[in-house]
Amino acid sequence: MDERRPPIVTSSAPAAEESRPPYALQHRLFTLLTLVVILLITPWFVERMRYAWTHGRQRAELDGARVALASPETLADAFRQVALNVNPSVVHIDASSVTSPSSDDEGRPRRGQRTYGDQGQGAGIVVSDDGYVLTNYHVVAGADEVSVRLGDGRIVDDVELVGVDTETDIVVLKIVADGLMPVEWGDSELLSVGDWVLAVGSPYGLDLSVTAGILSAKNRSIRAGHQSYSDLLQTDAAVNPGNSGGPLVDIQGRVVGINTAIVGETYGGISFALPSKTVQEVYQRLKDHPLGTQGLLGVKPQDMTAEIAATLRIDAHRGAIVTEVLPDSPALRAGIESYDVLLTWDGQSIENAEDLRSRVAATEAGRRIDVGINRRGQPLTLSVEVGRRASVF
Structure with missing residues (x-):
């Protein structure tokens, strides 16, 4: 008996689409929520990272400062070392004026009698091993006699x-003494408040x-x-009458200023150097042009700056303003006049106040010099007969 295969039945109906997995929609929702x-x-994470970095940097700076000042003893030791380094270069200055001696019954001056009038005192610094000493002018102004007491007690x-x-x-000033110890200079421009x-x-x-x-x-x-x-330095270091002419030094013992003025008659927390x-600059100029050879103009100059020029509404960015x-x-x-801007001296350009001082000091007394000026925006040339600086004692 023949076995017959069952007939193959075909259908023209389209095949049914595969059904999607039940989790596809959930996956899309999860992805969307994750992105949100x-x-x-x-932003929060970035802000936290920025805060952590900034806080870490500040913490490192704080830790560094605490290491630098690990204890009060560390700072005290620094002060002690500064004093040991500076004191041998600091001098005490006595200045006095001498009045006329009284006369005897016959009108003749009494022998050996000296009467002292005004007396002043201050400090100074040794700036070279061959005897140059700096102090404030007002310490010795008008004095007839000046004496210097060195750090080791010698007078x-x-x-x-x-x-x-x-x-x-x-x-x-100039003195003659052996074994002088000059100061070490620092740079005042590098100081920070x-x-x-x-x-x-x-x-x-x-x-x-x-x-x-x-x-x-x-x-x-x-x-x-x-x-x-x-152009002064302001400090709260205690400065009183008698400090004038003495050094202001940094924590390494280097001279960064000369103590010069205070507010009021006694220390009140504000002093200037x-x-x-x-x-x-002044020391080098005075050393190069000693008294008797220095010219005199008779103004107080200040460096001309862009800020001052803008304030005065003038076109001058160099020179010295009076x-x-x-x-x-x-x-x-x-x-x-005051507020004149001095631009040239004898045909030579003036860059700043110290440049003016140097040019005046180097000019022979009695010479007549043309001075180029900017006065309230207008150019002007004046002729000046240079004077001679007088001695103070």
Whole structure:
């Protein structure tokens, strides 16, 4: 019996589509929610990372500062080392005027009698091993006799006046002594507000007194008595009468200024020092052009800056602006006024206040010099007969 295969039945109906897995929709929803969560938390995460980095940096700086000042003893030791380093280079200065001796019954001066009038005192610094000493002009102004007491107690009565700069209140003296120890200079331009500074001087005659404070500000302008100052360092280190002319030093014992003025008659938390940059420039100029060869103009100059030019509404970005004209001076007689900007001296360009001082000091007294000026925006040329600096003692 023949076996027959069952007939193959075909259908023209389309095949049924495969059904999708039941979790496909859930997968899409999960992916969407994940993206939303990522978008929401990314800013927070980035902010946390930024905070962590900033906090870590600040923490590292704080830890570094704590290591640098691990204990009060560390800072005290630094102060002790500074005092040991600086004191041998600091001197005490006595200045006095001598009045006429009284006469005997026959009208003749009494022999051996000397009467002292005004007496002053201050401090100074040894700046070279061959005897140059710096102090403030007002310490010795008007004195007939000046003596210098060295850090080791020796007293030098034979004191030579080398040069004076009344505008910056600096005087250069010269003494003869063996074994002098000059100061080490620092750079006042590198100082920052908050830096430790120490003042050394002779407050009320107590020589080699050391006080400490911080740099409170830079580029201060003040008026103390009849003297105007600019570009000063402000500090809260205790400075009193007798400190004038003494050094302001950094934490490495390097001289960054000369203590010059205080607010009021006694220390009140604010004192001022001439920056070492200015002091060094003046010292070199006075040394190169000793008293008797220095010319005199009779103005108090300040560096001309873009800020000052904008304030005065003038087109001058170099030169020296006159902040004060001294009475009975060559400048006053020539017609120079306050706020004049001095641009040229004898045909040579003036770059700044120190450049003007140097050119005037190097000019022979009695010469007539043309001075180029900007006065309220207008060019002007005045003729000045250069004066001669007088001795102070």
